[in-house]
Structure formats: C-alpha cells, structure tokens
Ligand SMILES: [Fe+2]
C-alpha cells in the first residue's frame with residue numbers, strides 16, 4: 058500500500074483565463090505525472106475542449122501561501138479591497154433551480 | 156498565549172465566520188470534527204459521481220441513435236469531471252485521492268446507493284437523467300452555499316452541468332413517449348423502478364438522521380432530508396403528468412392544507428439493505444472500480460517513472 | 471466585467487452551450503454551400519464520406535469501451551473527449567454522405583442499418599485493445615494518419631468536406647499529441663511498461679500498410695482534389711511514427727508483411743470478426759425496436 062502511494066502523480070493547481078481581459082483564476086487541482094500532462098488534463102477537465110482559453114498549471118507543492126495567522130500584517134492594508142478575499146465571490150444568480 | 160486560549164480564539168473566529176455566512180477556506184483553522192465530516196461528505200459525493208458513471212456508461216456503446224450516443228457519452232464524461240472537482244476539493248482538506256479511492260474499493264467509504272440498481276433498458280437513461288439527476292440537483296443546489304469554500308465552488312460548476320443532465324433525460328423520455336407503444340411501456344417500466352429509489356436519495360427521515368443537527372449548525376447542510384424530499388416530489392408530480400406517465404404511488408395526492416403533495420410511506424428496510432451492500436449491483440460496481448484501478452496501476456507507475464527520469468536528466 | 475464577479479466570469483453563465491455535452495462549438499458547416507460541386511460523381515463522393523465517417527465511428531466505439539476503465543480519472547476525461555470528437559466527425563461525414571446520396575437515408579440509417587460488408591472503415595480501427603498500450607499505439611497510428619489526410623482535405627473542392635476537415639484538424643492534432651505523449655511515457659517508463667509498449671507497437675504495425683493503399687473511389691476523386699490519395703501521406707506518417715518511437719526508446723518492427731493489395735482491405739468491405747462484434751453492440755438496441763423514435 059505505502060509502496061503504491063509513492064507512485065501517485067503529484068497534485069497541480071490549475072488557473073484559467075476564461076476570456077481575454079480577465080485574470081487567470083484558480084479553478085481547482087488535478088493529478089498528473091508532469092506539466093505537459095497536467096496541461097492536457099486541465100484542458101479536458103476545466104475547459105472541456107474550449108479553444109482560446111489560457112491555462113496555467115503549477116505544482117501544488119511549489120505554491121507558497123501566506124498563513125491565515127499572518128492576516129493582520131499581510132492583509133490589513135488592503136482590507137478595504139474586499140474582492141481580494143476569496144470568500145467575497147458570491148454565487149451566481151444563474152445557478153439553476155431547475 | 157496558552158494553548159487553550161489559542162484554541163478558544165480559533166474556535167471563536169471559526170464560529171463567527173460561519174455565523175456571518177462566510178466561507179471557511181482551506182488554510183483556515185477548523186475543528187477536527189468539521190474537517191472529518193467535510194472530507195467524508197465530499198469523498199462520498201465524489202465516489203458517487205464516479206460509481207454513477209457505470210449504470211449509464213453501459214449504454215453508451217449501445218445507444219440507439221448517434222445523437223443520443225453523443226449526449227450520453229458527454230453526460231457520463233461530465234460525471235467523471237464532477238468526481239474530479241470533488242476529489243480536488245477533498246484534497247484541499249488534506250485528504251489524498253489515492254487513499255480515498257482505496258477506502259471506496261475496500262468498502263470503508265460509501266457512495267449513493269441509487270447506483271446499485273441495474274439499468275435494464277435505454278429508457279433508464281432518460282429516467283436517471285430526469286429523476287436521479289433531478290433529485291441530485293435538489294440536494295446539491297443548497298450545497299453551492301456550503302460553508303466550506305472549495306466544496307461550494309465545485310458545486311456551482313456541478314449544478315450547472317446537472318441541469319443539462321436533467322433536461323436531456325426528460326427530453327429523451329418525451330421523445331420516447333411520442334414513439335411506439337413498446338417505447339411508452341419502456342418509459343413507464345423505468346419510472347416504476349426508479350421512483351422509490353430516487354426518493355430514498357434524500358436519506359433517512361429527519362427523526363432518524365443523527366448527524367443532521369451538527370451539519371446544519373456548521374452550514375454544511377442547509378435543509379433537512381424530508382424538506383428536500385418534499386420539494387422533489389412537488390416538482391416531479393407535474394413533470395410526470397406532462398410526460399404522461401404514472402408515478403407508482405397510490406397514496407400520491409394534493410394536500411390543499413399543506414400546499415404540498417402527500418406521498419406514501421417509504422420502505423426504509425429496502426434502503427438499509429441496499430446501503431449495507433446488499434443491493435442488486437453493489438459488488439459489481441465496486442469490482443469494476445477496483446479492476447480499473449488495478450489494471451491502470453502499471454500505467455500510472457510508468458508515467459511517474461518517466462517524469463522522474465526527465466527531471467533527473469534536466470537537473 | 472466586474473472584478474467582483476471573477477468566478478462568475480469564469481463560469482460564463484450566459485454561454486450555456488459550453489456546458490452541454492461537448493456542444494457549444496461553432497457549427498462547422500455554418501455558411502458553407504452544401505451543393506455537390508459540378509463534375510463530381512455523387513456516388514463516389516458519398517462513398518468517400520462513408521469511408522472517412524466509418525473510420526471515425528468505429529474508432530470512437532473502441533474508445534467508448536474504455537469509459538469507466540481508464541488508468542486514471544483524468545484519462546477518463548481525455549479518452550471520452552477523443553471519442554466525442556470522433557463521433558462528431560462521424561456524424562458530420564455520414565450526414566454528408568446521406569445528403570449527397572439522396573436516397574432518403576440519414577446518419578442513423580447508415581450507422582445502424584448496414585451490415586459489416588457495407589462498412590468501409592480500415593481494419594486498424596476494429597482491433598480490440600488488449601491493454602492501454604495497445605490503445606495508445608493504435609490511437610497514435612490512427613491520428614497521425616488521419617491528421618495528414620484531414621490536413622490536405624481542408625482544401626478539398628467539396629466545400630463541406632473541406633469544412634469538416636478544418637474542424638477535424640484541430641481535434642485530431644490534440645489526439646495525436648495525447649497518444650504520442652503516452653507512447654513515450656510508456657516506452658520510456660518502467661521495464662514492464664516498455665515491454666508492453668513494444669508489444670503493442672509490434673501488434674499494430676501489420677495494420678499500418680492498409681492505411682496507405684488507395685481504393686478505387688479515392689483514385690477517382692483525388693485528381694479533381696475532392697479526395698486525398700492516401701499513398702501521398704505515407705512519408706509524413708513515417709516521419710511522425712519514427713520520431714515518436716525514437717523518443718520512446720522503442721524499436722520499429724522490422725520487415726513485416728504489411729502491404730495489402732487493393733481489393734482486400736477494409737475499404738473494400740473486407741473485415742475481421744471484430745467488426746461483427748462491434749456492430750452487434752452498436753446496432754443491437756436500435757434494430758430490436760424498429761419504428762422507434764429517439
Ligand atoms: Fe454529477
């Protein structure tokens with residue numbers, strides 16, 4: 058069992074630019090053996106063959122992240138720019154209620 | 156600060172975040188119970204998407220028109236995507252997909268028992284879209300507001316696609332109902348078989364659902380099982396009428412006072428039997444998943460070995 | 471576009487079609503003149519579209535059989551995408567064939583009501599895959615060959631064929647890339663995967679020759695640039711094949727008796743028993759319920 062875990066593919070974080078003029082946005086993660094495979098898979102999974110979008114993939118363990126404990130020091134200066142916080146993004150009205 | 160006061164501060168800010176209807180994000184502090192419950196719920200949901208590919212997947216190669224084939228193939232593919240979005244959300248909580256898959260294969264984690272029923276005709280594809288995806292939508296739309304951010308965001312994408320699943324299922328049934336008498340019979344037969352299992356998808360009745368209170372408090376869950384089940388019945392009855400099929404429940408009638416449809420008692424012993432692994436297809440579903448995982452192991456290992464070699468060569 | 475709705479922008483909710491089963495792609499035939507060009511034999515053009523359509527339909531069928539069996543979930547998505555692309559190509563080509571034939575048939579009549587001897591696909595696409603290595607070997611050969619054909623067909627004098635090819639080129643480029651990457655990973659992976667990949671290459675090689683033997687229809691249509699004579703794309707295919715095998719540390723199978731003579735290939739309706747099995751699965755439900763609407 059532990060033997061097999063060693064062979065698992067690493068995790069990649071996926072960022073997609075849905076259309077020109079927008080930033081790349083983090084959409085989720087996936088597993089792949091290498092960057093090339095990660096890009097292929099990201100296209101299949103997160104954009105379903107849609108041409109013309111731009112995709113970034115980053116090895117998850119290469120992402121350095123701030124810790125929530127450092128909130129004060131890092132984020133206070135921009136506390137008024139609420140859109141920087143992921144929790145701000147509300148649910149689109151278009152979510153279907155059938 | 157002492158350890159206890161750190162924990163207290165953390166708990167306070169967690170509770171406040173939930174109370175303000177804000178989202179908990181991956182690197183936030185959260186109680187162990189919340190993390191465990193979240194992982195279990197997301198994993199179970201992910202497993203359901205992946206196992207759920209099987210009953211319909213069997214009909215892709217046999218679909219009776221090329222258009223239906225394309226629709227079904229894309230639908231089953233969507234379910235694989237749903238599984239991936241969800242495993243990805245579970246991994247933000249520190250779970251590992253390979254480990255979750257092993258738990259599924261070893262029967263230590265569950266998936267929705269609806270997928271333990273067999274698909275007997277192509278009409279089942281339509282009825283699954285209409286009723287099973289329909290019930291899933293009722294369950295899942297509120298989850299878009301789950302207190303755990305990554306789960307809620309995954310659910311938004313999923314709900315979007317599920318609504319297409321339901322529409323394609325219903326459209327297939329409408330087409331079949333306009334077809335030959337044999338086709339209409341197939342539709343009615345499929346509805347008879349899937350109606351009660353669909354109602355069971357909402358879980359046990361509220362007075363027998365022990366974990367619900369905590370999940371409601373954590374805003375992991377936002378409506379009770381019975382509430383969602385009633386909503387589903389109320390939506391499905393007029394849809395069945397429009398389709399021209401009968402729902403197999405003699406006690407189904409409009410209750411003016413309640414403003415809802417009354418329906419007959421659910422056979423919970425049947426649900427328990429299926430959940431505990433005694434459904435018609437439990438063993439088959441797990442065996443298929445296990446085989447795919449095992450037969451793919453050498454491929455995954457090869458890709459990992461190749462990536463390592465490339466990396467070493469570059470270094 | 472408001473910054474506050476970044477996620478909403480991403481999901482692009484006003485563009486529903488993108489979420490629906492691989493639709494939402496521009497109609498490849500929008501604005502294309504569907505009249506059969508003058509001096510083109512309708513029977514030949516129809517037969518040619520059937521052949522290209524059958525290749526895609528049967529290859530897609532084999533890929534569909536991998537659904538729920540892929541080695542990893544990400545590949546589940548990838549294989550389904552390829553199967554969907556090829557199914558889409560098959561539908562466009564069979565529809566064009568039926569339209570040109572003008573005998574009251576449609577894509578479904580062609581797919582569901584012909585027997586094995588009526589199918590014109592190359593035998594490469596019928597072959598069942600013993601394992602994932604066989605699948606990617608076959609997919610590489612198939613897409614490298616088909617990409618070369620489609621690339622030339624983008625300038626076909628039949629505007630419909632040209633439009634279908636233009637769409638297909640984008641798709642098949644991606645398929646070829648997917649397959650090539652896997653052949654390299656497995657060939658240059660572990661000892662076990664290397665052996666399996668080599669065995670798959672050896673097994674697929676005898677099916678390659680047939681791909682480049684023109685049949686009568688192709689020979690009649692090629693001079694007017696309606697169709698492509700497949701023998702003209704052999705060197706392009708060979709270069710791709712050799713390049714991938716080399717990167718994968720695999721040996722080409724030496725001296726195989728691969729060339730088929732005209733008259734005895736899938737294009738002539740000569741098939742292996744595998745096609746009969748495929749058709750039983752593909753057509754069974756549709757044929758058992760005559761007069762049904764779907
Ligand atoms: Fe789903």
Ligand SMILES: [Fe+2]
Pocket residue numbers: 234288316317320
């Ligand atoms: Fe679904």
